Amino acid sequence: MKQPEFPSATPLQPRKRAIIVGASSGIGAALAQKLAHEGYLVAVLARREEQLRALCAEINRASGETRARYYIHDVTDTKSAPGLLRQIVSELGGLDVFVYNSGILLPVKPDEFDFDKDRQMLEANFLGALAWLNPVAVMLQGAKSGTIVGIGSVAGDRGRVGAPAYNTSKAALHTYLEALRNRLTRHGVAVLTVKPGFVDTAMLKASPRTFWVISPEKAAADIYSAIRTRKQVIYTPGQWGLLMLVIRHIPSFIFRRLSF
Amino acid sequence: MDTTFPNTSFTTLENFGHSLKAASYVYKPANSEEIAEVFCLAKKNGQTVTLRGAGRSYNDAALNGGGIVMDLTGMNKILAWNPQTGIVTAEPGVNLQQLWQTVLPDGWWPPVVSGTMYTTLGGCLGHNIHGKNNFRMGTIGEHVLEFTAQLPTGAQLTCSPSHNADLFYSMISGMGMLGVFTSVTLQMKKMHSGLLRVYAFPVKTLSEQLTALLDGAPNHNYAVGWLDAMAGGSGLGRGQIHLADYLKEGEDANAQKNMRVEFQTLPPTILGFPKSMIHYFMAPFSPAPLWAIVNTAKYIAGLRKHDFLQPHAAFHFLLDYVPNWELAYGRGGLIQYQSFVPKETALDAWSELLVLSQKRGLPSHLGVTKRHRPDKFLLSHAVDGFSLALDFRLTNSNRPRMAAMLQEFDKIILAAGGRFYFAKNSETTPETAVAYLGAETVERFKALKRRTDPNNLLESDLYRRVFGG
Missing domain, CATH: 3.30.70.2520 (Alpha-Beta Plaits)
Structure with missing residues (x-):
């Protein structure tokens, strides 16, 4: 079934537009709800059509107009990203906020070294991000406005026993986003790195010990507020900022004896 | 990244009232061939094209958020001026300032002008502008002897009140949604003073x-x-x-x-x-x-x-x-x-x-x-x-x-x-537009558009808003 078109913008009803890659569940879906609730037109992307269709139906029912449309996309299909971006931006009518949220966490045992798993995580969490963020950067740099949001993780702040490749993928994303920020701030584009702690999503099941667990809605509210205030890096919930400050400074001779 | 247009970037444009912004791929053709090239690329990429001159519309007529904007101000040559007959032929990006500065020293003045001289001829015809003498001289379209146009289909044609009259009377007033004016021939009015x-x-x-x-x-x-x-x-x-x-x-x-x-x-x-x-x-x-x-x-x-x-x-x-x-x-x-x-x-x-x-x-x-x-x-x-x-x-x-x-x-x-x-x-x-234009007029316009632009390559934010894309 053909999805209805996004509504037009007029001077009396200007529109903001967002794209969220990785929006079928968790933080991405909650952020889509939040942005649409705040009046944004939102294009949501993921592999799973059922979830996306339900998400859009819910958003559009609540707002009484077509604020959300979905696009089926697998982030490992990096070649299709630039063309799909152009198509979506043309259907949205512009781009104000781009969010890369796709990510997978495959559990590995402390003594397991599995290249196949590692490659999958790097592809979804980092290479997919590059495939999208490069053309998005070109676009927003030309438009001289907009916000790029990358969903990283507290797990990207240190390399740990439990998740070497996952840590690496998020650390790489953080570093890339920092470089992007240094390139794009001078062109009027904001780049936000989000580092969530434990969020109550499907991914959480892979984590053995959890604390300070927040809902995806709480994370989405924090991210929305950071977009509005053009923050550079946030932890959600905020107390992770302090904890990670400590953890980042634990010297290696202690850190390598820890088991988490 | 795959190709956009050569020498083109995504650029934020505004309407004249600074009340609406939209970012687009802006392409500035220098001649008919490049206009045709833009249509080809748009068709290949599944994008739409909006024509833009001086950008002096107060609304969304020259905006195409996320799509292509064809900026015609690069085609701004006066092609022929005859001070004996007062007939001028110019490219669509020529603005009224260029026009009056060309013809007035020879004792002529454009019969119809807008309240600003920075509007381009393409935009003036697309909106069929009027001046403070509309009750006497009508709209600018009434002083067009002939124009040439490039259609999204690739066809080039010449229109006058007697030749291709249906397109003459619809492309003028057609908001740039039927084709691109490539040259306009206008009759100036004789003056005896500045x-x-x-x-x-x-x-x-x-x-x-x-x-x-x-x-x-x-x-x-x-x-x-x-x-x-x-x-x-x-x-x-x-x-x-x-x-x-x-x-x-x-x-x-x-x-x-x-x-x-x-x-x-x-x-x-x-x-x-x-x-x-x-x-x-x-x-x-x-x-x-x-x-x-x-x-x-x-x-x-x-x-x-x-x-x-x-x-x-x-x-x-x-x-x-x-x-x-x-x-x-x-x-x-x-x-x-x-x-x-x-x-x-x-x-x-x-x-x-x-x-x-x-x-x-x-x-x-x-x-x-x-x-x-x-x-x-x-x-x-x-x-x-x-x-x-x-x-x-x-x-x-x-x-x-x-x-x-x-x-x-x-x-x-x-x-x-x-x-x-x-x-x-x-x-x-859309309801208001149908109410004042009449359903029959809107249908005629859409039928003409199907003829000149069968792939709907020409679309502006205004067109989508009023005619439902």
């Missing part, structure tokens, strides 16, 4: 204002009214009328000198201030209560009935006197609401509009009235009656109230048998 004789006098009410236009029009070349839309009660619709006449042959002893461009050029300063800075001084007055004082002062200053001689450029291009004057309206920008209403119903309809705007606390900052006659173009805005253009200042907080008020406006104007103008109004809905 000056106009202008008669200025005050009018105390809306009724007086409309009567003055109605009575003044048959005896003068130009007629225009300024309306103080903030005055209420017995002063509702008060303002000032300007009537103007060409000088006859022999009336101006210095005709040769006065027709020179240097004589016509707008002064660089006003009351000693550089013109480019005036809008900074105006901006603090833009909230309505302060602006009402400005309007009253202007009304009182105009109470003296007088006549004077004025260069053509100064009379016509009032908007250009203060560069970037639209910035004086503040960060939210402005919109213009222009309605064209038959002479029998205009007084009642506009009284209702003005009272409503004051009651809602959203009075217009500037009102302009003109006298009009109907024309034969397909998407015509004209009527045998008058037009009232109202400027509204936008702020972050007044948008929803303004939107609700303009919907009420549309109902009042439609009930009065009125029409709207695609270069101005930004909130016209």
